[in-house]
Each structure stands twice: as structure tokens, then as C-alpha cells.
Amino acid sequence: MSSAFELAYPESQPAMASSRGSLHPRLLKAPVVLHASGVTKSYRKGKVEVPVLNGVDIEVVEGEFQAIVGASGSGKSTLLHLLATLDQPDTGEIYFEENRIDNLPASSRDILRNRYIGMIFQFYHLLPELTALENVLMPVMIHHGIISYTLQRRKFRQRAKELLDLVGLSHRLKHRPREMSGGEMQRVAIARSLMANPRLLLADEPTGNLDRAAGEEIMEIIHELNSAYDVTIVMVTHDMSIAAQADRTVRLAEGKVESVSFQS
Amino acid sequence: MYKLLLSWRYLKSRYIALASIVSVTLGVATLIVVNSVMAGFSDEMHKRLHGILSDIVIRSHDLNGLPDPEWHVNEIKQIAGDDIEAMTAAIQIPAMINFRDNIQGQWITQPITLIGIDQQTYGEVSDFSKYLLHPENRRQLNFLLKENDYGRGKRDRFPVSGWARRRVSAEWEQQAVESQTNDLTTNVLEFDANDIPPSPFPLVDDSGVEGRGETVDGLVEGEVPGVPFQALDEPQLVFDPSTEQHTGIILGISICSLRGRDTNGEVMDYYFALPGDDVKITVPNSGQPPKAVSDSFTIVDFYESEMSEYDSSFAFVPLSKIQDLRGMVDVQSGTKSVSTIQLKLKAGADLNVVKQKLQARFPVQQFGYQIQTWRDMQGPLLAAVQLETTILNILLFLIIAVAGFGILATFFMIVVEKTRDVGILKSLGAPSGGVMSIFLGYGLSLGTVGSGVGLVLGLLFVEHINTIAGWIEKVTGQEVFDPTIYYFNQIPVIVNPVTCVWVVVGAIAIAVIASILPARKAAKLHPVEALRYE
Numbered sequence: 139m140s141s142a143f144e145l146a147y148p149e150s151q152p153a154m155a156s157s158r159g160s161l162h163p164r165l166l167k168a169p170v171v172l173h174a175s176g177v178t179k180s181y182r183k184g185k186v187e188v189p190v191l192n193g194v195d196i197e198v199v200e201g202e203f204q205a206i207v208g209a210s211g212s213g214k215s216t217l218l219h220l221l222a223t224l225d226q227p228d229t230g231e232i233y234f235e236e237n238r239i240d241n242l243p244a245s246s247r248d249i250l251r252n253r254y255i256g257m258i259f260q261f262y263h264l265l266p267e268l269t270a271l272e273n274v275l276m277p278v279m280i281h282h283g284i285i286s287y288t289l290q291r292r293k294f295r296q297r298a299k300e301l302l303d304l305v306g307l308s309h310r311l312k313h314r315p316r317e318m319s320g321g322e323m324q325r326v327a328i329a330r331s332l333m334a335n336p337r338l339l340l341a342d343e344p345t346g347n348l349d350r351a352a353g354e355e356i357m358e359i360i361h362e363l364n365s366a367y368d369v370t371i372v373m374v375t376h377d378m379s380i381a382a383q384a385d386r387t388v389r390l391a392e393g394k395v396e397s398v399s400f401q402s
Numbered sequence: 403m404y405k406l407l408l409s410w411r412y413l414k415s416r417y418i419a420l421a422s423i424v425s426v427t428l429g430v431a432t433l434i435v436v437n438s439v440m441a442g443f444s445d446e447m448h449k450r451l452h453g454i455l456s457d458i459v460i461r462s463h464d465l466n467g468l469p470d471p472e473w474h475v476n477e478i479k480q481i482a483g484d485d486i487e488a489m490t491a492a493i494q495i496p497a498m499i500n501f502r503d504n505i506q507g508q509w510i511t512q513p514i515t516l517i518g519i520d521q522q523t524y525g526e527v528s529d530f531s532k533y534l535l536h537p538e539n540r541r542q543l544n545f546l547l548k549e550n551d552y553g554r555g556k557r558d559r560f561p562v563s564g565w566a567r568r569r570v571s572a573e574w575e576q577q578a579v580e581s582q583t584n585d586l587t588t589n590v591l592e593f594d595a596n597d598i599p600p601s602p603f604p605l606v607d608d609s610g611v612e613g614r615g616e617t618v619d620g621l622v623e624g625e626v627p628g629v630p631f632q633a634l635d636e637p638q639l640v641f642d643p644s645t646e647q648h649t650g651i652i653l654g655i656s657i658c659s660l661r662g663r664d665t666n667g668e669v670m671d672y673y674f675a676l677p678g679d680d681v682k683i684t685v686p687n688s689g690q691p692p693k694a695v696s697d698s699f700t701i702v703d704f705y706e707s708e709m710s711e712y713d714s715s716f717a718f719v720p721l722s723k724i725q726d727l728r729g730m731v732d733v734q735s736g737t738k739s740v741s742t743i744q745l746k747l748k749a750g751a752d753l754n755v756v757k758q759k760l761q762a763r764f765p766v767q768q769f770g771y772q773i774q775t776w777r778d779m780q781g782p783l784l785a786a787v788q789l790e791t792t793i794l795n796i797l798l799f800l801i802i803a804v805a806g807f808g809i810l811a812t813f814f815m816i817v818v819e820k821t822r823d824v825g826i827l828k829s830l831g832a833p834s835g836g837v838m839s840i841f842l843g844y845g846l847s848l849g850t851v852g853s854g855v856g857l858v859l860g861l862l863f864v865e866h867i868n869t870i871a872g873w874i875e876k877v878t879g880q881e882v883f884d885p886t887i888y889y890f891n892q893i894p895v896i897v898n899p900v901t902c903v904w905v906v907v908g909a910i911a912i913a914v915i916a917s918i919l920p921a922r923k924a925a926k927l928h929p930v931e932a933l934r935y936e
């Protein structure tokens with residue numbers, strides 16, 4: 139199986155290259171940040187194998203805002219988890235800045251998630267015992283040991299406050315997640331995902347659990363990150379109006395990329 | 403960094419963890435209290451046993467003792483003189499005591515161990531003097547009845563005793579005799595209450611030695627021993643109990659007293675006889691076969707070591723009195739025998755080394771002496787206390803182990819509850835080891851906080867244990883620490899820092915060990931599944 143995919147790999151390359159031609163001109167010369175080819179993943183339910191992804195190819199270039207859409211259960215979250223190295227594909231390869239990352243040892247993948255790839259989720263996934271500020275500081279706390287962290291504490295807190303300020307939450311530093319609204323929690327999550335200054339931001343339906351107004355605020359922030367701060371973003375979404383604003387929209391169906399469309 | 407922060411936050415936010423802390427706390431506190439009390443008891447017992455017994459005792463297997471104590475003493479000085487601080491010779495023989503109970507008026511007979519001691523040196527080899535009731539005897543023992551003041555500084559509610567008591571009872575006695583017999587011409591007074599006038603007859607002693615014993619064969623109750631005779635060198639035919647005493651005897655306090663409660667539930671001592679009263683002692687003489695000889699003695703003091711075994715059986719009289727009474731004199735040399743030689747060693751001298759030297763000098767096959775250290779003599783008792791402490795410790799550590807299982811269960815719950823947090827941490831790049839150490843750190847802090855509080859509580863409890871026992875008594879009306887049983891007025895405690903450290907370290911270790919399994923479970927959680935966990 140895996141060798142067959144490896145053989146198939148060069149052939150999919152021109153298809154990718156040609157599709158790049160339709161990208162926004164500003165992105166045409168941008169280097170590839172993330173690149174997946176022939177990714178498959180199936181879950182085992184008892185003895186039955188449930189295939190979720192059947193050979194997905196994806197490419198993300200620096201500065202791009204890419205949307206992944208598809209029916210519920212089509213494998214969008216699964217794909218995102220694989221891209222974030224939270225899970226490993228059965229077959230296929232994933233490259234981050236030309237380095238293969240899907241088969242890295244756990245410790246290297248931990249570092250990748252900690253410093254190079256930020257993530258936000260539909261359900262915010264903040265740590266309930268910590269304040270907003272502490273949640274934002276979490277990635278650097280994980281990165282640094284006690285001594286190193288304590289020495290740079292001032293600097294880190296300063297950055298965390300700036301990020302919270304950026305998402306408009308400078309007044310809620312000491313609040314716990316349960317004292318905040320969904321939109322506010324998601325903004326804390328965004329600040330947290332930016333703390334380590336990642337090259338890539340993966341977002342899994344960040345507005346899926348929010349009302350329209352809060353969702354729009356979140357999208358504004360994400361767009362601003364992309365346009366003003368040049369953060370590369372891959373975002374899974376249900377919302378076609380959001381997808382329409384993306385540089386590239388990948389549609390998943392039955393575990394495959396059904397179509398790729400570009401912003402006109 | 404995040405590990406500390408999260409361990410701390412989990413500790414603060416999970417009240418269920420409090421239950422684990424409390425169980426660790428209770429376990430640690432109980433262990434410390436129990437160990438301190440046991441150590442206190444054990445130490446108190448060691449002190450008492452050691453105080454009562456001298457360091458090394460050389461005992462003749464034969465009741466008639468080792469002849470020529472002088473020679474023995476010199477030999478011992480030669481082989482172990484450097485280590486010896488004091489030495490005394492004594493006689494220890496079984497005897498019967500017979501006295502009139504001044505509460506019920508009945509005659510009481512009891513077996514006792516009669517010990518003949520040298521009043522100069524006996525107090526030097528052990529803490530004997532310390533246990534006497536009269537302050538003067540505590541300073542320097544003599545066998546003379548004191549005016550009063552018994553129990554001062556020791557038993558402050560001790561009844562009037564000594565000459566003060568003796569004069570009154572002699573007077574009362576005389577009146578009773580007068581009124582009973584109406585024979586006012588009798589000038590032979592009884593030396594003891596209710597005795598029928600004595601029939602002084604010459605004393606017969608089988609050993610042929612001049613002694614003041616008499617055979618008791620055919621002695622019927624009420625028919626009485628003979629001429630009271632004593633201390634004062636001149637034999638007197640007329641004995642005036644209000645001014646004279648027989649040879650002094652020091653009785654173990656429980657021989658003639660009982661501790662019990664009065665109608666109000668107060669602890670009371672009931673004395674059947676008191677210093678100033680007379681008793682009769684019957685001992686086997688040194689004849690073949692031994693015959694019983696008896697003589698009268700005046701109680702001159704009580705001995706209260708607070709070890710009931712000794713207090714209820716020991717009676718002390720002057721060494722020479724027993725030697726005379728039993729006829730323990732070698733006809734040829736004229737030396738008097740003793741049955742034990744007791745040694746007190748200098749501080750730092752090795753008990754067993756001296757014991758071995760003595761054993762080499764006095765081999766069993768040649769001399770038939772038993773040479774024992776005080777530990778040998780009380781070996782089984784000391785071993786029993788040790789065993790008791792060990793078993794209690796095992797049982798109590800099981801309590802902490804139960805607390806450990808409590809932590810295990812609690813932690814599994816917390817890990818399940820925190821599954822999503824684990825997923826979040828892993829998605830942020832926390833390594834499995836880091837996740838594991840959050841929970842291990844959690845266990846460590848539970849153990850540390852729990853045992854720290856337990857340590858403080860335990861020490862406070864030990865510090866105030868007698869006050870607390872007092873409160874509990876007041877509240878429940880139930881005596882916690884019954885002085886009628888233990889002979890201690892206070893619960894003795896000794897805090898051993900090493901034990902405390904072990905208990906605390908042990909409890910922390912158990913808490914950490916109990917958190918290993920849940921921590922591993924958390925570390926092994928798959929991040930995606932943990933994130934999807936609802």
C-alpha cells in the first residue's frame with residue numbers, strides 16, 4: 139500500500155502545481171509551509187475498519203488563508219489533527235517546511251506543536267483551573283523549565299498581555315474560562331495559539347459553537363491575523379460565507395479532496 | 403513550570419483531594435502519637451526496670467547462698483574493678499507475710515519475696531531509695547520508724563503513719579485489752595492489735611545459731627509469736643509498742659494496699675497496714691530440710707516502684723536480720739552467706755563484657771551461680787513491649803496504605819475528569835512525561851501537605867496528651883488512662899525525631915506510589931481521543 143502511494147506521489151505533484159496557478163498573485167511565489175500527500179487514516183471499531191481519509195493531498199503556502207469544508211463526518215477534524223501531528227496517518231506523508239513530520243518521534247512532534255504550529259478548536263479547550271493570562275502563557279510554560287521561565291517571566295507576561303490586548307481582552311487577564319463568554323474564550327484560545335509565534339495556525343471550526351455576532355468577531359480577528367500579521371491559516375469550517383473569503387477552499391468528501399477552489 | 407502550576411491548581415480546586423489529605427493526615431498523626439506513647443511507655447519501663455534491678459546480678463542457685471561474700475567481692479573487684487561503680491550483697495528468699503488488715507480486722511497472709519539488704523550500699527547499685535515513701539529514707543535509708551511525714555513529696559494524701567500512728571494505736575490497743583480482759587495488772591503489752599497476751603518462750607533454732615526465729619509448727623491462729631525483740635541491743639522482756647519497734651521492714655506498697663475507686667469514682671488507695679504497724683514474717687531456715695521460722699517486724703516504710711510485679715511482692719529487711727533468722731552462718735569461718743551480689747557498672751561500661759568476665763571467673767559447673775544483666779532478667783517483658791510496638795506500627799502503616807488506596811481511587815477519578823485537560827496540554831506540546839509528573843507532583847503535594855499537617859497535629863496531640871485525656875474524661879465521664887491499672891499518673895511520651903521522619907517519608911512515598919498508576923494512565927492518553935472526550 140504505502141509503496142504504491144509513494145509511486146503515485148510524483149504524479150500528484152503537477153496537479154498541485156497547476157492548482158497553484160489559480161492562487162492569489164501575492165501567494166504565487168510563497169514557499170510551501172505544509173504539504174500532505176496520499177494521507178490515509180482509518181479507525182478501528184472493534185474488528186471493523188472504518189476508513190476516514192482515503193488519500194488526501196493538501197498544500198499550504200506561506201501567508202495563505204485556506205479553508206477546509208465538507209459534510210459533518212467527512213474527516214475534516216481528523217485531517218487537521220494529522221496536520222498538527224496530534225495523530226499519525228496510516229499511510230502518506232506530511233511535510234512541514236520540507237521536513238517530513240508524520241513519522242517523527244513523539245518528543246519532536248511535541249516540540250513542533252509547542253513552537254511551530256498553533257491550534258484553536260471549536261470548544262476552545264482552555265484549562266479551566268487557569269486564568270486567561272495563564273492559559274495564554276501555557277505554551278511558553280511548557281517550553282521552558284522553572285528557572286528559564288522565571289528568568290524571562292516579565293517578557294512572557296508582557297507578550298501574553300499584548301496578545302490578549304490584540305484579541306480585545308486586556309481587561310480580563312485574571313478571569314477563569316467559566317467566567318467568560320464563548321467568544322471571549324475563543325479569543326483567549328487564539329491568543330494562546332499565537333503565544334509561541336507559530337508559523338502555521340490550524341483552526342477547527344472556531345466559530346462553530348458561537349452565535350453570529352461572536353463568530354464574526356472571531357473571523358475578524360483571524361482575518362486580521364492573516365492580512366496584517368501574515369499568519370498562515372488552515373481553517374476547518376461549516377460556514378460557506380467564511381469559506382468564500384479564503385484564498386483556497388478544499389472540499390472533503392468521502393475521505394478525499396473532492397475539489398479545490400480559489401478566491402476569484 | 404506548568405507542572406507545578408497545574409498540580410497546585412488541581413490541589414486547590416479539587417475538594418475530593420482534601421479527603422485524601424485528611425486520611426494521610428490522620429494516619430500520620432496516629433502513627434506519631436502511638437509511637438510516642440509506646441516509646442514513652444517502653445522508656446518508662448526500661449527506666450523503672452533498670453532502676454529497680456541493678457546492672458548485673460550474681461545469684462546463687464542455692465537458697466542458702468554463696469558463702470563468704472567478702473571473698474567474692476574481692477574476686478569481682480580484681481577482674482572487673484575498673485568497670486564497677488558500686489556493689490552490694492543481698493539475700494533474696496521466698497517468705498510469708500502475715501498481718502492484720504486494719505480496715506476489716508482480718509488476718510492477711512501473702513507470699514512475698516523477702517530481700518535482705520545492706521542499708522549502706524543497696525541504694526548505690528539501683529534506684530531503690532528513690533522509691534521509698536519517707537523523704538529521709540530517700541536520702542539515706544535506715545530501718546528505723548520515723549515520726550510521720552510519710553509520702554511527703556510523693557503521695558501527698560498519705561495517711562498519718564510512723565510513730566504518730568503507732569502511739570495512737572498502742573494506746574487504743576491497751577484500752578481495748580484492758581476493757582476486754584479486765585486484767586489491769588497485766589503489764590505485758592501486746593505489740594500488735596488484738597493479739598492475745600504473748601507466751602514468751604525460748605526460741606528454738608534448728609541451725610543452732612542464735613536467732614530469734616521460732617518454729618511455726620503447730621502455731622495456731624491467735625496463739626502468738628514470742629518475745630518481741632529488737633533493734634535495741636538489750637533483749638527486753640517487756641515490749642512497749644508506743645516507744646519501741648521491731649526490726650524494720652520496708653514493704654512493697656501493693657502488699658498492703660489496694661488501688662480502687664471510692665463511691666464518687668475518685669481514685670483511692672486503701673491501706674491494710676501502714677508504717678508503724680507490725681507484721682510477721684515467716685521464712686524457711688537454712689536447716690535440712692528447711693523449717694519455717696518467723697519473727698515480727700515493724701513496717702518502717704513503703705516501697706513504690708510503680709511496677710506492680712515488684713510492688714506486690716518485695717519486702718526489704720536488714721541483711722543481717724535474715725542471716726540471723728535463717729542461720730546462714732558458716733560455723734567454721736564465722737562468715738555469713740548472702741544469696742546475691744549486685745553490681746552497678748560505671749557509665750559506658752559494657753554490660754555483656756563484664757558479664758562474660760564474671761562468667762569466666764565463676765564457671766557454672768564449679769559455682770552454680772546465675773549471672774544475669776538486668777536486660778536478661780526482664781528480657782521477655784522488654785521483648786513483648788518491642789513486639790507490641792512493631793505490630794502496632796505495622797497495623798498503623800496499613801491505615802496509611804488504606805489512605806494510599808484512597809488516593810489511588812481519587813486520582814483515577816481526577817484523571818478521568820481531567821482527560822480533556824490532558825488532551826489540551828498534549829495539543830500544546832506537553833510531553834507525556836510532563837503530563838505524568840503533573841499527577842505525580844499532585845500526589846507528592848497531597849502526601850506532603852497531608853503528612854505535614856499530620857506531623858504537626860500528632861506532635862501537638864502528644865504535647866498535650868494528658869490535657870486531652872483530661873477533657874475526654876470530663877466529656878465522657880470515662881477514664882481514658884486509668885491510674886488504677888497503669889500506676890502512671892501521666893501518660894508518658896517520648897517523641898523520637900527519627901521515627902517522625904520515617905513516618906512522614908513513608909506517608910509521602912505511599913502517596914506518590916499511589917499516584918503512579920493514575921499518572922501513567924494520564925500520560926498514555928491519546929491526545930485526539932482526550933480532546934474529543936466529553
Ligand SMILES: Nc1ncnc2c1ncn2[C@@H]1O[C@H](COP(=O)(O)OP(=O)(O)O)[C@@H](O)[C@H]1O
Nearest residue numbers: 181182183190209210211212213214215216217
Ligand atoms: N476515535 C475514533 N474512533 C472511531 N471513529 C472515529 C474516531 N474519531 C473520529 N471517528 C470517525 O471519523 C469520522 C470523521 O470524523 P471527524 O474527522 O471528526 O469529522 P468532521 O470533523 O469532518 O465532522 C466520523 O465518522 C467519526 O465518527
Ligand SMILES: [Mg+2]
Nearest residue numbers: 214215216342
Ligand atoms: Mg470536526
